[in-house]
């Protein structure tokens with residue numbers, strides 16, 4: 001009898017961890033557009049050089065054994081009637097008996113003119129590389145005798161979106177730039193702004209951790225502009241609107257972390273959706289209309305998960321365990337399970353020296369919290385083998401940030 005075919009689309013927190021849970025259970029294929037996983041919560045530390053690429057972006061070839069067939073390519077279409085998945089540059093569509101949808105979200109530019117063309121998103125390794133290079137190039141362009149006010153003007157960076165990403169990114173960028181100023185003996189200081197259209201930053205975050213976040217923004221000299229909407233982005237400036245007044249500001253770069261939108265492949269699926277286009281799933285993670293199709297992570301609306309977990313890696317990671325178990329049960333004709341998902345605690349990186357951690361309702365911050373963040377995340381990395389290698393590297397080789405050196409040194413360093 002032929003083995004059942006399971007196709008998993010998307011190799012992030014939902015897809016990769018489902019694949020690891022299903023390895024060997026059937027003929028399992030994982031399809032993803034990149035050749036590596038990204039542990040997104042530490043992309044900020046990758047930007048600052050506190051961690052290396054191999055720590056947070058291991059290749060699937062290293063994580064998956066022969067029990068999972070990895071297919072690299074962009075999924076362009078899913079046919080739920082024909083039970084097939086079309087992958088760009090692959091002649092034959094992949095057929096499945098059970099399908100797991102885990103394509104995650106994409107940067108949402110909210111239709112702001114110029115935003116997609118001129119700003120830098122922050123979801124992938126190459127985005128962090130591009131941002132780091134842009135910061136270095138901007139620093140390299142400043143002549144040593146430029147007056148301080150002109151230096152500040154030339155080194156103004158805007159971060160659009162005051163969610164956790166905006167805070168983590170802006171404090172990291174500001175600390176890195178300020179350190180570079182000292183090393184290069186530049187006059188004045190850099191300027192990092194967070195532009196947030198709501199009335200406060202990190203709206204979803206609990207009060208105990210918020211105190212640390214607000215203090216960190218002050219300590220890192222990040223300028224916070226709430227109730228400020230970005231209405232246009234140009235090649236070297238952006239236009240903001242605040243209190244009905246528009247203003248154009250020259251910038252060295254704009255980083256866009258202003259929201260997440262649904263993957264177009266998911267938008268095209270003719271199935272029931274919740275607000276914002278998320279796929280409605282049953283408590284077993286099955287699609288309402290297709291018992292052999294499971295969805296999880298940022299694209300799925302799971303009715304019983306606490307709202308605070310929506311759109312988080314910790315939800316996708318926990319759902320992956322349920323998805324793997326239920327796909328096996330479905331193929332074996334057994335009863336499927338439901339599960340209550342827990343809040344596993346929260347941690348935010350705050351500049352290059354500090355972090356804040358919320359666990360068991362209590363928050364703590366500072367350099368110790370930064371160490372705790374590294375320890376906590378070591379345990380969340382995929383596979384024991386990878387965890388051990390990375391844990392040993394962080395313990396023995398350290399996690400100091402890598403300064404923003406002139407471009408030639410950056411490349412050779």
Ligand SMILES: Cc1cc2nc3c(=O)[nH]c(=O)nc-3n(C[C@H](O)[C@H](O)[C@H](O)COP(=O)(O)OP(=O)(O)OC[C@H]3O[C@@H](n4cnc5c(N)ncnc54)[C@H](O)[C@@H]3O)c2cc1C
Nearest residue numbers: 010011012013014033041075103104297298311312313314
């Ligand atoms: C910078 C950043 C920091 C974050 N920090 C935290 C944090 O601290 N804590 C937390 O809980 N959450 C955090 N998140 C959110 C978290 O990353 C997501 O909630 C989580 O990754 C969702 O998992 P997922 O499997 O649904 O999607 P993803 O992990 O995004 O995985 C989707 C996968 O699908 C692939 N893909 C997309 N489209 C296609 C296609 N057409 N064809 C093939 N493959 C495709 C992608 O390359 C990716 O591998 C952060 C997100 C970002 C961007």
